[in-house]
Amino acid sequence: MVGPLRVSRSVIVPERELRWRFSRSSGPGGQSVNTTDSRVELSLDLTSTTALGPVQRARALERLAGRLVEGVLTVSASEQRSQLQNREAALERLADILAAAIAPPPPKRRPTRPGRGAVERRLAEKRRRGQTKKLRRAEED
Numbered sequence: 001m002v003g004p005l006r007v008s009r010s011v012i013v014p015e016r017e018l019r020w021r022f023s024r025s026s027g028p029g030g031q032s033v034n035t036t037d038s039r040v041e042l043s044l045d046l047t048s049t050t051a052l053g054p055v056q057r058a059r060a061l062e063r064l065a066g067r068l069v070e071g072v073l074t075v076s077a078s079e080q081r082s083q084l085q086n087r088e089a090a091l092e093r094l095a096d097i098l099a100a101a102i103a104p105p106p107p108k109r110r111p112t113r114p115g116r117g118a119v120e121r122r123l124a125e126k127r128r129r130g131q132t133k134k135l136r137r138a139e140e141d
Contacts, residue, residue, distance in 0.1 A: 003015055005018060008072075017050070021043070024036070040089075044073050056102040063100075075090050079089040
């Protein structure tokens with residue numbers, strides 16, 4: 001479980017760059033509720049990480065601007081009663097967020113024209129609709 005965080009095939013965050021924080025989790029917990037620090041916060045400083053290249057770093061900083069505090073991305077997990085499970089959840093969450101942030105933009109859409117059949121169907125439907133409305137009108141004399 002302990003080791004580098006694999007974000008994608010080419011991006012691996014070294015373990016020394018991950019910062020862990022533990023605290024008491026809210027919610028049910030039985031007898032161990034006030035004694036175990038099961039809530040997990042995992043932080044990664046995007047401005048100084050060696051895992052990202054300059055293009056990936058710029059892309060991540062731009063896309064995650066609303067989530068960052070002084071260039072640091074933080075995720076927390078407190079769903080489970082076990083600290084170990086919360087650590088795994090935080091690692092997975094951080095990897096997912098980072099992978100989405102550094103993904104290249106999708107290719108631009110190539111504009112296309114509608115085919116002849118689609119144009120003919122649209123015009124035929126317009127004629128049918130117009131004919132229906134024409135039949136509803138009262139005759140003017």
